[in-house]
Amino acid sequence: MNNAAVFTGELRSFLKFFLQELKPRGKWLTPFNVISIPTIILGLIILYFRFTEGLxxxxxxxxxxxxxxxxxxxxxxxxALAGGAYVICFVVxxxxxxxxxxxxxxxxxxxxLAYVFYSGALVLDLGRPWHIINPIIGNSFxxxxxxxxxxxxxxxxxxxxxVEFSPTIAEWAHWEKLRKFLTGLTLGAVIIGITLSILHQSGVGAMFLMAKPKIHPLWYSEYIPLLYFVSSIFAGLSMIIFEGSISHKVFSNLIGExxxxxxxEIVLGLAKAAAITMFVYYFFLAFIFMHGDKWKFINTPWGYWYLVEVIGFVLIPCFMFxxxxxxRRLGVIRVAAAMAIFGVVLNRQNICLIAFNWYAENRYYPxxxxIVVTLMVVFVEIWVFRWIVTRMSVFSKE
Amino acid sequence: MDRRQFFLTTATVCAGGVPANTTRAEEVKEPKEFSAVLVDTTRCIGCRSCEVACSVTHGNYVPDIKNDGALEKVRDTSEKQWTVVNRFETEKGEVFVKKQCLHCWQPACAAACLVNAMLKTKEGPVTWDGDKCMGCRFCMVSCPFDMPKFEYSGWNPKIQKCNMCYDRLLEGKKPACVESCPTDALMFGQKRELMEVARHRVYSHPDKYVHHIYGEQEAGGTGWLYLSAVPFEKIGFRTDLGTTPYPEYTREFLISVPLIEFGVPAFLLALNMLTDRKDEVQENHGWKDE
Amino acid sequence: MEYYSYVNIFETKGLAYILLICFLVLGILLIKYLSAPEKKDSSAAERKPRT
Structure with a gap:
């Protein structure tokens, strides 16, 4: 009984603390907010129509x-771009x-946050999202x-x-015992996380294995899962470099000297790894190209588009890195990271939208x-990210 | 026969209370093979009664076949109509082709479905269950024939495609389209019988038909078979689909999942133990100094 | 009939090994290039504060 009273007391004080933390800090009329708030409102209106009138x-x-x-x-x-988490966890x-x-x-x-928001965006796309629990609860596996x-x-x-992030939350909420316990779970979580990442990064690619007759032969191969996995490594590394350079400008007051x-030095190390990974990826592409005997497609518009992706946004960023x-040119590294990210975006769009049903007369354009809803998802993610980093000790204060 | 009887008896005795028909796989025989339909496009006159019969049976949009002039252009099945008849001008004159779900023997849509909403029933039809489907449309991406159609309007969309009149089959009736066909262009039966009929027709009229039965091997074999007087690519069929059943393309990947799920964590843990530098000898700076 | 003609599915294998050897050589060059010699590194580090 005494325990219960202590617990409710704790809970009440935490709720008070939480409400305190919810309030915005600093001025809120920043350029980013001016753009993002109307976008989010517009996105919500669009989503209302999406759920009442259909996709x-x-x-x-x-x-x-x-x-x-x-x-x-x-x-x-x-x-793919969230792949940095498992790569860095592996390294550290x-x-x-x-x-x-x-x-x-x-x-x-x-x-x-990327997983919560981007795979959360999947729910928006489902026709019957209330059945999303079906594959989880086991009534139809x-x-x-x-x-x-x-x-x-x-x-x-x-x-x-x-679980990997939870020690930081426990630290923020001053739960010292819980933090120690959660820190102990980290290695196990990391090892499981890397395994899960290998499988779902390649699994996202494997989703297109059965779409063989629909994807242009330059992009389709039975090795799509492997390509998706390898490209997620350098996509993740490039994203860390890219985000890092933005964070160090925007949140410079939060980061220690x-x-x-x-x-x-960290960026140089990541760039080195990215260069080697991209080189391996390029070899895989060349090997698959040659093995599939795809020379006959090269001298077509699709072939040129393929070369733009593979030379322009894989090989060139690789050499730039x-x-x-x-x-030691950090500026070049940032440009190369942006190009590599764009290359991965392009590759995913090609397989999923552009070279998908490439013979179709009525093309798909978003x-x-x-686009507004996609921007909304990105903006909300940045909002949550900003809320967390300004309150919890995410950046190193040293 | 004696041996079989002996096994059966032994099995029954050994199994005790377990019913005999579940003790050995050999004894579990499906009462029927997969149902199938043979479409002879040389017999089709393009009357479109199958379109009407289908839509009436399933409560879909009933086309006005006398006045809508729909044969003027090549149509696709839609979320409103599960089957359509198309007209093609060929060197052998007009050819009419009925189009609907082909009910593959190993359907890509069923393999793609993460909730088993798309299901290959043991009677043959591939059916859709609205209580399970979450509307992810992965079946549409996977189907080599582009058959599942999605209702993009409405808050509670369904996947629409031919279900080979599954309810009618359970009642022992033929699919509605087959029953409505006035020229016997459609023939209902089991695939093995229908293959014999089809081959017989090709062999007895070698000049009338192309020597290929569409659906015998395509995408691993389909439940609907087609005969034609002209090459199939000229009457709207894809002939580049291959003979591999589509679920095979994901087989290696799916089978390798447990291997990775067991092997990689062990490997990572070993690597983590290996890189433990706590007890490292300080004086020795590594292999480079040796 | 296309079903009864021989298709050598390993026809590209020889070329694949040549490609592999080429890329291995290129890969060694890339790694040598990336692990720059100390001299170059220090001169670059000197240059850095100026920019």
Missing amino acids: GSVTNLSQQFPFGFWIGFDVMTGV YVMRLEKYHCIVKVTVLNGL GYNSVLFLVSWHFLLYMIVLF KTHHSHD AYAVRN SWQE
């Missing part, structure tokens, strides 16, 4: 293009490279489906990322509503 009222989806921008960009690309917790420890928390947070695997791995990975200085690492 067709706001999207350009058709019978030939069942997957649109919400899947192709939010889910496919968002997941499994390989024990302490040099990268100071970026673990922020990367894990980014990964967690479709083991035979790649999507079954992917959905379970999304769910489990979100839990794992939450020492971390600021070591950041250059290598050049920049050798000559409607403005689809």
Whole structure:
């Protein structure tokens, strides 16, 4: 009974603290807010129509293009770009490279939010979202489906990322005992998380294995899962570099002096890894190209488009990374990271939308509503990210 | 026969209370093979009574076949109509082709479905269950024939496609379209019988038909078979689908999942133990100094 | 009939090994390039504060 009273007291004081923390800090009329608030409101209005009038009222989806921008960009690309979390966790917790420890928390947070929001965007795209629990609760397990695997791995990975991030939350809420306990779980969570990541990153690619007759042969191969996995590594690394350079400008007051200085070395290390991974990815592409005997497609518009993706946004950023690492040019690294990210975005769009049903006469273009909703998801994610980093010790204060 | 009887008796005795028909796989025989339909496009006159019969049976949009002039252009099945008849101008004159779900023997849509809403029933039809479907449309991405159609308007959308009149089959009746066909262009039966009929027709009229039965091997074999007088790519069929059942394309990936799920964590844990630097000898700076 | 003609599915294998050897050589060059010699590194580090 006494325990219960203590517990309710604790709970009440935490709620008070939580409400206190919910209030915005600093001035709220920033340029970012001015753009994001109207977008979010507009997005919510669009979503109202989407859930009352059906998907067709706001999207350009058709019978030939069942997957649109919400899947192709939010889910496919968002997941690939969130790959940084498992790569960094591997480096820091499994390989024990302490040099990268100071970026673990922020990367894990980014990964967690990306998964929550981008695979959350999947719900918007489902025709009958109230049945989303069916594959989870076990009244109809479709083991035979790649999507079954992917959905379970999304769910489990979100839990794992939450466990990895939870010590920071416990620290913020001053739960010292809980924090110690949760920190103890980290290595286990990391190992499970990496395994889940390998499988769902490649699983997202495996979703297109059965679409063999619909995807242009330059993009289709039975190795799509492998390509998706390898590209998620350098996509994640590039995203860390890209986000890091923005965070260090925007949240510079939250980041300690020492971390600021070591950041250059971290970026150089990540860029080196990205260069090698991209080189491996390029070899895989060349190998698959040659093995599939795809020369006959090269001298067509689709072939040129393929070369734009593979040369322009894989090979060139790879060499830019290598050049920049050798000559310590951080500016070049940032450009290369942006190009590599764009390359991955392009690859996912090509497989999911552009080279999908490439023979179709009526092409799919995202409607403005689809783009607004996607922007809304991104903005809400940034809002939550900002709320968390300004309250919890995500960035290293040293 | 004696041996079989002996096994059966032994099995029954050994199994005790367990019913004999579940003790050995050999004894579990499906009462029927998969149902199938043979479409002979040389017999089709394009009357479109199958379209009407289908829509009436399933409560879908009933086309006005006398006046709508729908044969003027090539149509696709839609969320409102599960089957359509198309007209093609060929070197052998007009050819009419009925289009609907082909009810693959190993359907990609059923393999794609994460909630088993798309289901290959043991009677043959591939059916859709609205109580399970979450509307992810992965079946539409996977189907090589682009058959599942989605209702994009409405808050509670359904996947629409031919279910081979599953309810009628359970009652022992033929599919509505087959029953409505005035020219016997459609023939209902089991695939094995229908293959014999089809081959017989091709062999006895070698000049009338192309020597290929569409659906025998396509995408691993389908429940609907087609005969034609002209090459199939000229009457709206995809002939580049291959003979591999589509679920096979994901098989290796799905089978390798447990291997990775067991192997990778063990490997990572080992790597983590290996890189433990706590007890490292300080004086020795590594293999580079040796 | 296309069903009865021989298709060598390993026809590209020889070329694949040549490609592999080329990329291995290129990969070694890339890694040598990335692990720049100390001299270059220090001169670059000197240059950095100026920019």
